[in-house]
Amino acid sequence: MKRLQGKNAVITGAASGVGRATSLLFAREGAAIACVDVDAQMGAETAAMVRSEGGEAVFVETDLSNPAAIERMAKTCMDWRAVIHILFNNAGVAERAQFEDITLEDWDQQVAVNLTAPFLCSQKLLPALKAANGGAIVNHGSIDGVLGNPTLVAYSASKGGLQPLTHVMGFWLARHDIRVNCINSGALRESKEGIPVRLNRDNLAGAPMSAEQLRATPMARPGFVEEAADVALYLASDQSSYVNGSVITLDGGRTAITPGTF
Numbered sequence: 223m224k225r226l227q228g229k230n231a232v233i234t235g236a237a238s239g240v241g242r243a244t245s246l247l248f249a250r251e252g253a254a255i256a257c258v259d260v261d262a263q264m265g266a267e268t269a270a271m272v273r274s275e276g277g278e279a280v281f282v283e284t285d286l287s288n289p290a291a292i293e294r295m296a297k298t299c300m301d302w303r304a305v306i307h308i309l310f311n312n313a314g315v316a317e318r319a320q321f322e323d324i325t326l327e328d329w330d331q332q333v334a335v336n337l338t339a340p341f342l343c344s345q346k347l348l349p350a351l352k353a354a355n356g357g358a359i360v361n362h363g364s365i366d367g368v369l370g371n372p373t374l375v376a377y378s379a380s381k382g383g384l385q386p387l388t389h390v391m392g393f394w395l396a397r398h399d400i401r402v403n404c405i406n407s408g409a410l411r412e413s414k415e416g417i418p419v420r421l422n423r424d425n426l427a428g429a430p431m432s433a434e435q436l437r438a439t440p441m442a443r444p445g446f447v448e449e450a451a452d453v454a455l456y457l458a459s460d461q462s463s464y465v466n467g468s469v470i471t472l473d474g475g476r477t478a479i480t481p482g483t484f
């Protein structure tokens with residue numbers, strides 16, 4: 223039995239990494255997918271990959287840092303399907319800089335994509351999510367949003383906002399039978415299916431975990447983007463029907479231990 227049979231899902235950041243892995247997984251589980259991304263070439267490629275496996279997918283080109291573009295995306299998706307069962311707010315950007323060197327432009331971009339867009343996408347797609355009579359929103363946070371990563375200041379701050387946003391959305395949307403949860407991922411650096419993982423403009427090909435990061439991770443390996451897709455599937459499906467307002471940490475145990483104690 224497919225776990226998302228007959229459901230419609232909107233997945234942001236679908237052009238690569240976790241978004242591509244989740245688009246493929248959700249489609250294999252029976253969902254029709256609206257793949258949303260600013261990257262037209264790779265976003266359309268994800269939708270084509272889903273279709274080539276016999277799934278159903280459309281690509282909706284959207285710059286999620288632009289509120290007007292989010293409104294247009296929501297309208298396009300709701301014209302595509304009047305009922306949306308799943309929204310995965312997955313798109314993200316991470317730019318490294320020393321605190322003193324961060325430009326307002328870079329700060330604004332990361333807050334817009336990582337925090338404002340999940341809020342706005344959820345709000346603008348709400349009519350179709352309400353119509354699902356059992357909707358699920360999944361936000362993609364980060365372990366950097368809990369303690370703060372000194373090399374990713376704006377990223378940490380914006381991902382930090384996602385956690386309380388998840389809690390309060392879980393409160394407000396429960397009355398509409400919509401559950402809201404968040405995945406706080408650690409380093410997802412690899413793909414079992416050869417999917418590229420990018421995350422910032424200087425890192426188009428992805429970067430391996432450093433020796434220091436590996437040492438700090440009890441499981442001593444990076445996460446696969448497919449492992450994040452598996453958690454998203456759990457949170458999007460009826461298997462998590464009583465999970466709401468929650469945050470699941472996906473980091474190989476890295477934040478489960480007190481730093482500097484071993």
Ligand SMILES: NC(=O)c1ccc[n+]([C@@H]2O[C@H](COP(=O)([O-])OP(=O)(O)OC[C@H]3O[C@@H](n4cnc5c(N)ncnc54)[C@H](O)[C@@H]3O)[C@@H](O)[C@H]2O)c1
Nearest residue numbers: 235237238239240260285286313314407409410419420421
């Ligand atoms: N890879 C990791 O180590 C890691 C760790 C923790 C959290 N995450 C989170 O996972 C999510 C997915 O990231 P990923 O690792 O798959 O990286 P990725 O770069 O492969 O995917 C992110 C996607 O977001 C899209 N995107 C960026 N800016 C956009 C915009 N303005 N409008 C629309 N789309 C935009 C990109 O084009 C890209 O396709 C992100 O929210 C990220 O913060 C990743």
